[in-house]
Amino acid sequence: MKSIIKTESLTKVYNGKVLAVNHVNLEVEEGEIFGFLGPNGAGKTTTIKMLATLLKPTDGEALVAGFDVLKESNEVRKRIGIVFQDPALDSELTGRENLDFHARLYGLARSQRKKRISEVLELVDLVDKADTLVKNYSGGMRRRLEIARGLMHYPKVLFLDEPTLGLDPQTRRAIWDYIRKLNVEEEVTIFLTTHYMEEADYLCERVAIIDHGEILVTDKPSKLKRSIGRDLISICCLNSPRFLSALKEAEWIESLKIHNETITLGVRESEGKLPLLIGLALKNNVKIKSIDIRKPTLEDVFLYYTGRRIREEEVKGIDQFKVSRRFRRR
Ligand SMILES: Nc1ncnc2c1ncn2[C@@H]1O[C@H](COP(=O)(O)OP(=O)(O)OP(=O)(O)O)[C@@H](O)[C@H]1O
Ligand SMILES: [Mg+2]
Missing domain, CATH: 3.40.50.300 (P-loop containing nucleotide triphosphate hydrolases)
Known part of the structure; x- marks a missing residue:
């Protein structure tokens, strides 16, 4: 072309x-x-x-x-x-x-x-x-x-x-x-x-x-969208450093992003991952408020690359880090 x-x-x-x-x-x-x-x-x-x-x-x-x-x-x-x-x-x-x-x-x-x-x-x-x-x-x-x-x-x-x-x-x-x-x-x-x-x-x-x-x-x-994981799992919970470390260690998680109280995980296949996730939360005494599983949208892509949502003017106290194993930022 x-x-x-x-x-x-x-x-x-x-x-x-x-x-x-x-x-x-x-x-x-x-x-x-x-x-x-x-x-x-x-x-x-x-x-x-x-x-x-x-x-x-x-x-x-x-x-x-x-x-x-x-x-x-x-x-x-x-x-x-x-x-x-x-x-x-x-x-x-x-x-x-x-x-x-x-x-x-x-x-x-x-x-x-x-x-x-x-x-x-x-x-x-x-x-x-x-x-x-x-x-x-x-x-x-x-x-x-x-x-x-x-x-x-x-x-x-x-x-x-x-x-x-x-x-x-x-x-x-x-x-x-x-x-x-x-x-x-x-x-x-x-x-x-x-x-x-x-x-x-x-x-x-x-x-x-x-x-x-x-x-x-x-x-x-x-x-x-594919580059940030086939499926996304968002967990709303109070931050716990031990829980985060456990998530970072988990082999089945391809990307991880924290935004306010929400942790978003990119996974290849969400099926069967909920019990694993809840197991980790229980083990680390983390109270999960809600869980949402979805296919990535461009909004997720934007959040991944910029660390904020497109309509946010200013995000204070944003705590973020990325785990990129198979998928790397170009
Ligand atoms: N004529 C100008 N003089 C000085 N700064 C300007 C001028 N026009 C734009 N800017 C600044 O340049 C930056 C980019 O502006 P631009 O209008 O290109 O953004 P945009 O992506 O089109 O935004 P929006 O979605 O609001 O239309 C902004 O910081 C803006 O304040
Ligand atoms: Mg414009």
Whole structure:
């Protein structure tokens, strides 16, 4: 497969002091839906802005659709569409007028504009609302119109910065389906940022987890989940150093993570492990409040690599360590 985005050591320092993106190396393949997953302030928007030539990197290089974002920014711009994190539509215009305005900016001829507007409206199911003023659109309809606008000039890469932020779960699902559809029907590569784990899991062929401007890991969601154990067992109990030592010694535990009162164990196969676990707890006088067995989610992967949950602003007194026997962090 050919790469359509490639960065080398891409770095952004704001005002000489805020290191927002720290030597990021990325490679996105043509045709894939690639997710950039990270909490608030991780550096997602800054990265997208550099790739979309809206912000100059402080250091490093990036190629988008074969062109250098610094030296060939006009060539890059012709080949990309972008949907910003903050809404950027003219609400006093209709949907069609918004699209037409954008198409003119890109120099599409009149006949071409008409055809393309119909196509993109069809793609996001807004044909019926085309002549309604945008101020009367719902949040989901606005998002769909923005996506349609990003597609007007037949981009090879579409950047979507938090495409479903603030939308209700049902509308988010619908947007996911539109994103998938346009990826297939328009053959457009999608680079999206999100801090919704389930969004990245559902949509993306590969994800990169970014935190504090650094990429922690990049892979397929299924592989990332497998890398922390086939099954996870979370035990809620009061911490006991002896119990923890016993768990660390246990051969059948592949990873171990402590987060507040919860100990999460990665195991190859959870079946038959509960009696072993309860045996260890009894032996060490540990009172178990609850036990939960589940398949790993991307939220677990994030917790594993960063030591905190994605929605936590700040975790104080976090006590954590890892046991990695068969599975090692890359
Ligand atoms: N124009 C700016 N000037 C100075 N610092 C900035 C600027 N824009 C962003 N930052 C800082 O850079 C870091 C990364 O910000 P960025 O907007 O890229 O994060 P993000 O991952 O998109 O976050 P969010 O999920 O909130 O959108 C943050 O610390 C932010 O405060
Ligand atoms: Mg952002």
